[in-house]
Amino acid sequence: MVIRYLLPALSVVAFSFAVLQMTKAQQKPPPVSPPVEPGTSPFGKQVAGAGIVEPETENxxxxxxxxxxxxxxxxxxxxxxxxxxxxxxxDDRQMSAELTVRESARDSAAAQLAKQEAMPRREELPPLEAKVLEARANLTDKLKQFERAKRETDSGVGATETFEVRQMAVEVARAQLRQSEAALDLTRAGAWKFDIAVSRAALTQARAQCDQTRTELDRLHVxxxxxxxxxxxxxxxxxxxxxxxxxxxxxxxxxxxxxxxxxxxxxxxxLGTVGRLNVRVDVDENDIARFKPGARGSASPRGEPGTRFPLSFVRVEPYVVPKKSLTGGNTERVDTRVLQVIYALDVSNPPLFVGQQLDVSLDTTAP
Missing domain, CATH: 2.40.50.100 (RNA polymerase II/Efflux pump adaptor protein, barrel-sandwich hybrid domain)
Known part of the structure; x- marks a missing residue:
């Protein structure tokens, strides 16, 4: 008896539940209000773009x-x-040590050049002059001995061998005199001009190396x-x-x-400049034809649609670049390119930060 009435009752309950669920599924959910109302444009015809706050000289x-x-x-x-x-x-310890080494090499080259330019030393001449006097005295002695040997040979008393030895001794004495005089003349002439040129070039090179090291050292201090x-x-x-x-x-x-x-x-x-702020606006490549350089602009911070800042046109960056600031829209492509337009904020000390995103509207109404 219980089974006879229980099964129909369960069928009626299950059928009612199914009808209720199907009815709820077909109902449209009520519209959900966004947490923040999107910004509205104050212009009748406009081009919308995303803007980034930056200093007047850019970042x-x-x-x-x-x-x-x-x-x-x-x-x-x-x-x-x-x-x-x-x-x-x-850290500049290595470059500082290298600079010390190169400055020492520069000072050595400068001292070498100064030494050559100051030649001859006054103290070097007397010994050489004495060598010349000694060579002249030796030549005079050898000449006298040669004359004596010649007379002896002419008179038949002296040997021919002695005469030849005295003659060769005179030639040696003359050569020694010429050598002493040449050494004296060389010392009096001072350093050779080409040696001075080589030393001067070495000094220039050493100074250039010091300057190079100083430059490298300066590059460590930004x-x-x-x-x-x-x-x-x-x-x-x-x-x-x-x-x-x-x-x-x-x-x-x-x-x-x-x-x-x-x-x-x-x-x-x-770094950024102190003072006026600019806004770099990305104009989608599909809207470039409708954009007019010099158009008025208005910007509102993300999340504050009621706050608006007037913008004044500054310049257009003439190179279209790939879009970096993606909004995540369903129709947005990752290969979208944008024209970047620079606008200035016509507000002194706005409550904005460098790098903050703004919703920008640009007026495209015909003048």
Whole structure:
């Protein structure tokens, strides 16, 4: 009896549950409001783009000329520095020792050149002059002996062998006199001009090696670059101090004792100018035809659609580059290229940070 009524009841319950689930599945879920409302454009016709806040001189990623171990870091984030002020130093012990060796070689070459230019020494002449006098006296003695031997030979008293020996002795004495006189003349003439030229070239080479080592030593001490302020006279060289920008340290990614390499793209310290901020806007290649250089712009920070900053046109980067800041949209391709346009923020001290992303709208309404 129980089974007779239980099975139909279970069938009715199962059928009701299935109908209820199918009804719920066919219902559309209520729309979900986004956590942050997207930004709206103040222009009737506009081109939208993603913008990155950057300093007026762009981000200056300071690297190193040579690899090495960091000896000291002289700046911190938010420090304000001027051109030529030290940023960080690499270990310079080896180059300092090499400079000492090369300076010693330079001093030796300079001393050698000075010695040759000062020749002859006053003290060298008297001994040579005495040698000449001695050779002349010896020649006179040999001549007298030769004359005596000649008379003896002519009178038939002396031997022919003695005469020849005396004659050869005269020739030897004459040669010794010429040698002494030549040595005296050579000393009086001083150093040979070609020897002086060789010594001068050696000194020049030694000085150049010292300069080369100093240059290598200077490369171990990295300083802030010299950047001219926008709008200044570019024909003034060297750049006056008043035309140089003041930097703000945006990032320091190195500490003393760390090893740094000279690989491209490694930003050890990032600098930016103090003052006006710019926005680098990426205009999609599909919207380039609708973009008009000089168009007005407006930007709002991500997550703050109600906050807007007016933008003024600065310039167009004429080279279309691959897009780096991807939004993740379904229609976005990874091989998209963008035209980069630079706009300036027409607000003093905006509450923005360098590197912050902005939603940018550019007016395409015909004037």
């Amino acid at each position: 200056i990623a300071v690297g190193t000329h040579v690899p090495g171990v960091v000896k000291a870091v002289h700046v911190r984030v938010e420090d304000r520095i001027r051109a030529g002020e030290p940023l960080f130093d690499l 300083t802030a670059p010299r950047v001219r302020r926008p709008g200044t006279d570019r024909t003034r060289n060297p750049i006056p101090e008043s035309d140089l920008v003041e930097f703000r340290v945006l990032q320091v990614s190195v500490r003393p004792g760390e090893y740094v390499s000279a690989a491209s793209g490694q930003a050890i310290i990032v």
